[in-house]
Structures are given as C-alpha cells and as structure tokens.
Amino acid sequence: MDLMTLGRRVRHFRTARGLTLDDLSAATGTAPSQLSLIENGKREPRISLLGAIATALDVAVNDLLSEEPPSRRAALEIELDRAQRSAHFTKLGLPQVKASQKLPQPVLENLVGLHRELARRAREAIATPEEARRANTQLRLAMQARNNYLPEIEALGEEMARKAGYTVGALTHHTVARMAEQLGFTLLHVDDLPHSTRTVTDLAHGRIYLPPASIPGGHGLRSLALQAIGHRVLEHTRPTSYADFLRQRLEINYFAAACLIPRSAAVGWLEARKKEKDLAVEDFRDAFGVTHEAAAQRFTNLATEHLGIRVHFMRVGDDGALYRGYENDGLTFPADITGAIEGQSVCRRWAARTAFLRRDRATEFYQYTDNPAGTYWCSTQTGTTASGDFSISVGVPFADVKWFRGRETDRRLTSTCPDEACCHRPPSTLAERWVGASWPSALMHQHVLSALPAGRFPGVDDTEVYEFLEKHAPRA
Known part of the structure; x- marks a missing residue:
C-alpha cells in the first residue's frame, strides 16, 4: 500500500463531498488528528477504519486503494514529498516545503521540476567510469x-x-x-x-x-x-x-x-564428456555453434552447480589488461584499491599471456601455473579483433584437471604475483641503464576519462x- 497515494485519495474524495476533517471524524469515530495523519501519508489505517472511511465518502475501498493519484495536483504533492525524502536532498540540509493545499500550484510545479533536475544531475554524476567500476x-x-x-x-x-x-x-x-x-x-x-x-x-x-x-x-x-x-x-x-x-x-x-546453450542439453553434454575425462571448451563451443568466449562463460555458469567443478575465467588483451574475469576457485585476480579487476595487468607468466607467444593459435593452449594460492591449470584460446589480440582462458585448481583434455601438458611456470619482483619490476640491469634515459608517451584510453552521455538509458x-x-x- 502506497500511503501517500492513499492519503491523497482520501483527501480528494472528502473535499469532493464537501466534508471537513471534523465531518469525517464524526462519521468514522476517529479523531481529526488521526485522519490528518492518514491524509498526509504518515499513518496506515486499519482495514476496519478504511472501510468506515469508504462508507462515509460513499466510495468502494478499492477506489481508495488505487495506485493512481486522484488529480494532477495530488500527483505533484506525492512527487514532492518523495523527492524531499531522498538521500541526495537530505544531504543538502535544506528545509522541506510542506505540500499543503495552500501552496499555489505554479509553485508546486516549479519545486517538482527543480527536484527532477536535481535527480537527473545526480544520475548523470554517477554514470562515470569510477562508479561503473564500483558497481x-x-x-x-x-x-x-x-x-x-x-x-x-x-x-x-x-x-x-x-x-x-x-x-x-x-x-x-x-x-x-x-x-x-x-x-x-x-x-x-x-x-x-x-x-x-x-x-x-x-x-x-x-x-x-x-x-x-x-x-x-x-x-x-x-x-x-x-x-x-x-x-x-x-x-x-x-x-x-x-x-x-x-x-x-x-x-x-x-x-x-x-x-x-539450454541447460538440459548442455549439462547432458558436459556430464558425458566429464565421464570420459575429455572436457574441452572448444568442443563445447562447436557443439552449440557459439563463439569460444560465449562457450567459456557458459561453462562457468554450469561447472560448479552441475559438475562440482570450481573454475575461473578471463578475457585478457594482448597488453596484459584484464577485461573480464570470474572466479570461485580461489585464484586471486589483480585488483585496484576499490576491488575492481577491469584494466588491471595480469601476471606475464599466466597462460592468458604466455599463449600470445606461440605461433600456432588455431587450437587451445594448455599450461600449469604455480601461484601463491596453489597450482592451477588453464586452457587458453587466442583471437583477434579490430582493436587487437585477446585471449580467453578457463582454468581449474590442480585437483580438478583430471576431467579435462590437455591435462597431460608438461608446460609449467611459476608466478609469485602480486609480488612486484615476479614480472612487474624490470630486471635491475635494464632499469639501471634506462631509468633516466627514457621517456615513453603513454597510449591514452579515452574511456577512462569519459562520463557516459546523459539520457533515459546510460x-x-x-x-x-x-x-x-x-x-x-x-x-x-
């Protein structure tokens, strides 16, 4: 029940009948002060009182409970009340304006218009890269x-x-x-x-x-x-x-x-491959006619719930930046101070990056990586877009690699990230030679600074x- 709308409907029918609060009080046996609280949306009436009010006003209870404001003015009064209870208005520390019947309608229209613009600017302000990353x-x-x-x-x-x-x-x-x-x-x-x-x-x-x-x-x-x-x-x-x-x-x-990739068909297909210890994202992709990335992401939806396998997924650019990631297997992604992983640089020794070094990119690339959180196995496929190369990786802890094709690979690297000495700090010999003799001009990613255009949809x-x-x- 929307108490504000209910209250305005009670007031609308009361004034339409030419009744005062005292008249309605006498007809319902309820104090005028209590009826005033109801009309102002500050008290919820009992069902019995609602019935008595409807009888006194000669309307049905459903007429009082309708979600539609009874008039243009009532709609404005309700909108103003809600706006003045919003968090961004409260932060301004301004006094509230009571939407009484004495308030001229042009003033009411003006106030509501200002609150709408305030809300619009607040929405525009949060449509920034920082807010997007937090969300x-x-x-x-x-x-x-x-x-x-x-x-x-x-x-x-x-x-x-x-x-x-x-x-x-x-x-x-x-x-x-x-x-x-x-x-x-x-x-x-x-x-x-x-x-x-x-x-x-x-x-x-x-x-x-x-x-x-x-x-x-x-x-x-x-x-x-x-x-x-x-x-x-x-x-x-x-x-x-x-x-x-x-x-x-x-x-x-x-x-x-x-x-x-409907659940029943996908789960049946995956369970059969798991039984044969021959799970492979590339086969899953081909069986349902989707992209490698779509198959990899869909696998993360079903792997834990239906196969009992915890997993991680990454899309990484050829510059090492993590574009998308998911994990529930304990792997630690690089993250900024807010916890956001997008745009962070992944370890050079992870399969998501070493896969770029091989010549044959037609098939999946397999690698074990010893991380501080444990040993993980990854299957990685690389691709190319107009903006550059990228890799798609699906990985699991060592205990679950027995279900996957490619587990026999002998490629194994060690990563100590987030330790800076692992791959983010240049070798001391190179640093000593070039630290004061170089000045690179960084490639600017414009989306880092751009707020989203304002509109009804971000x-x-x-x-x-x-x-x-x-x-x-x-x-x-």
Missing part, C-alpha cells in the same frame, strides 16, 4: 557468491527455446525469430542503427531492430536478438542507477546464453534513437 565489482562478487548461476533465468531460457522448437545442437536464427514472434515482435535488420545502441526495440509496433545480417544466423546476431527479447521476458523497467543498468545487462546476457543518445524510430515506424 561492476559489487555485481561480480554477488555472482561469485552464487557460483555464477541464476536458476530462474536458466528455466526461462530453456522454456522459451523449447517452445520455439529447439531440440538439440545449435539454436538456429529461425528459432530465435520464432521466440520473438511468440512475444509479438518481428526481427528487422537495418544498416543505420543509432551509434550509441546495439539494438533498438519499438514497443509501439512490435519491432526489434538489429544490425545487418552479414553472417545470417551468426552467433552475434542471435545473441543480440535474444538480449533484446530478454528485456521483455525479464520485465525490465528503465534503470534507475548505473548499478541497475549493469544488473540488467548481466541478466540479458545470461538469458541469451541460456537460450543459445550511454544512449535519446534524440538519435527517437529520430531512428520515427524514420522506421510503419506509416498508416
């Missing part, structure tokens, strides 16, 4: 506590894929299109998507706009379509904070993965999106 760290730790497993989304993904006709193997583009149709949407490919978006959904006309189908049915387009569908299936509303935005992004990615240019929708909307 992402909290989300990563929360998923670590859940073994990177979300059973509710697993069930949704499996159910939707099966209803659309999925049986076994790779999820086809046609099946994805049927999933969209079941929700009342059509998938359309366009070559002029707004620059700040990956997909755009037209809720009014039931359309999901995707990039051009350069590779029909490719994993990327299937995944993008499923992520757009995920927003609808998971009943997401407009994110109210950057943390909320990141949580939604994680959930739609998880939903897409649960559709592309990073999205509203004007560009609305112009795009107007251009593509069907004409009557």
Whole structure:
C-alpha cells in the first residue's frame, strides 16, 4: 500500500463531498488528528477504519486503494514529498516545503521540476567510469557468491527455446525469430542503427531492430536478438542507477546464453564428456555453434552447480589488461584499491599471456601455473579483433584437471604475483641503464576519462534513437 497515494485519495474524495476533517471524524469515530495523519501519508489505517472511511465518502475501498493519484495536483504533492525524502536532498540540509493545499500550484510545479533536475544531475554524476567500476565489482562478487548461476533465468531460457522448437545442437536464427514472434515482435535488420545502441526495440509496433545480417544466423546476431527479447521476458523497467543498468545487462546476457546453450542439453553434454575425462571448451563451443568466449562463460555458469567443478575465467588483451574475469576457485585476480579487476595487468607468466607467444593459435593452449594460492591449470584460446589480440582462458585448481583434455601438458611456470619482483619490476640491469634515459608517451584510453552521455538509458543518445524510430515506424 502506497500511503501517500492513499492519503491523497482520501483527501480528494472528502473535499469532493464537501466534508471537513471534523465531518469525517464524526462519521468514522476517529479523531481529526488521526485522519490528518492518514491524509498526509504518515499513518496506515486499519482495514476496519478504511472501510468506515469508504462508507462515509460513499466510495468502494478499492477506489481508495488505487495506485493512481486522484488529480494532477495530488500527483505533484506525492512527487514532492518523495523527492524531499531522498538521500541526495537530505544531504543538502535544506528545509522541506510542506505540500499543503495552500501552496499555489505554479509553485508546486516549479519545486517538482527543480527536484527532477536535481535527480537527473545526480544520475548523470554517477554514470562515470569510477562508479561503473564500483558497481561492476559489487555485481561480480554477488555472482561469485552464487557460483555464477541464476536458476530462474536458466528455466526461462530453456522454456522459451523449447517452445520455439529447439531440440538439440545449435539454436538456429529461425528459432530465435520464432521466440520473438511468440512475444509479438518481428526481427528487422537495418544498416543505420543509432551509434550509441546495439539494438533498438519499438514497443509501439512490435519491432526489434538489429544490425545487418552479414553472417545470417551468426552467433552475434542471435545473441543480440535474444538480449533484446530478454528485456521483455525479464520485465525490465528503465534503470534507475548505473548499478541497475549493469544488473540488467548481466541478466540479458545470461538469458541469451541460456537460450543459445539450454541447460538440459548442455549439462547432458558436459556430464558425458566429464565421464570420459575429455572436457574441452572448444568442443563445447562447436557443439552449440557459439563463439569460444560465449562457450567459456557458459561453462562457468554450469561447472560448479552441475559438475562440482570450481573454475575461473578471463578475457585478457594482448597488453596484459584484464577485461573480464570470474572466479570461485580461489585464484586471486589483480585488483585496484576499490576491488575492481577491469584494466588491471595480469601476471606475464599466466597462460592468458604466455599463449600470445606461440605461433600456432588455431587450437587451445594448455599450461600449469604455480601461484601463491596453489597450482592451477588453464586452457587458453587466442583471437583477434579490430582493436587487437585477446585471449580467453578457463582454468581449474590442480585437483580438478583430471576431467579435462590437455591435462597431460608438461608446460609449467611459476608466478609469485602480486609480488612486484615476479614480472612487474624490470630486471635491475635494464632499469639501471634506462631509468633516466627514457621517456615513453603513454597510449591514452579515452574511456577512462569519459562520463557516459546523459539520457533515459546510460550511454544512449535519446534524440538519435527517437529520430531512428520515427524514420522506421510503419506509416498508416
């Protein structure tokens, strides 16, 4: 029950009947002061009193409990009250303005408008790289506590894929299109998507706009379509904070993965390979027709819950920077003072980096690494994008390597990171020669300094999106 809305509805019906608080008090046997508290949203009435008030005002109880403010003014009064109870307003130390009936409506409109702008600026202020890193760290730790497993989304993904006709193997583009149709949407490919978006959904006309189908049915387009569908299936509303935005992004990615590699088919496949002691991410990838990274991440969803294997995952750039990581097997990732791992440099002796040194990159690379936390085995695959090379690694503690292909490798290195002497401190002979005779100009990563553009959704240019929708909307 929203007490503010309830109170305003009681006041609306009372004044509409021409009754004073004293009149309502006489009719209900309740003191005027108590009725005033109810009308101001500061007290929750008993069910019996609510019934008495409804009778006295000649309305149904449901009329009082409706979530809709009874008038434009009531809506403004409720919004002002909530705004003045927010944390960012409290920090200002300003006195509250009582939204009484004596307050002129133009003044009320003005105050509410100012609070809306204050809230907008507060949201814009937190959409910074620092806030994003903090929110992402909290989300990563929360998923670590859940073994990177979300059973509710697993069930949704499996159910939707099966209803659309999925049986076994790779999820086809046609099946994805049927999933969209079941929700009342059509998938359309366009070559002029707004620059700040990956997909755009037209809720009014039931359309999901995707990039051009350069590779029909490719994993990327299937995944993008499923992520757009995920927003609808998971009943997401407009994110109210950057943390909320990141949580939604994680959930739609998880939903897409649960559709592309449905749990029952994946677990059966993995259990059979585990029994044969022949688990391999590259085979998992090929069996379901997804990218190596998607297969590796999906493996982390299922490994602990269904195979009893604790695991870690990394995506690392050729400069050694950690872009994404997950672990529940005790491996310690490099982290900054806030606990964020993104952008941190991983040890040069880890498989995620030594894999770049080999000539043959067509198959997985295997390596044991002795770390301060224990011995770990990793399977690493490298790839290339327009921005440079990267590696995808999946690893497990030594006790679990018996289930994986590549366990027989004799490649073994030792890492003492985070000890600076391991790989972050240059050899003394080189340092002595070059410390005062060099001046490198660092490559600047612009995203480090950039705040996300302000808009209804973080990073999205509203004007560009609305112009795009107007251009593509069907004409009557």
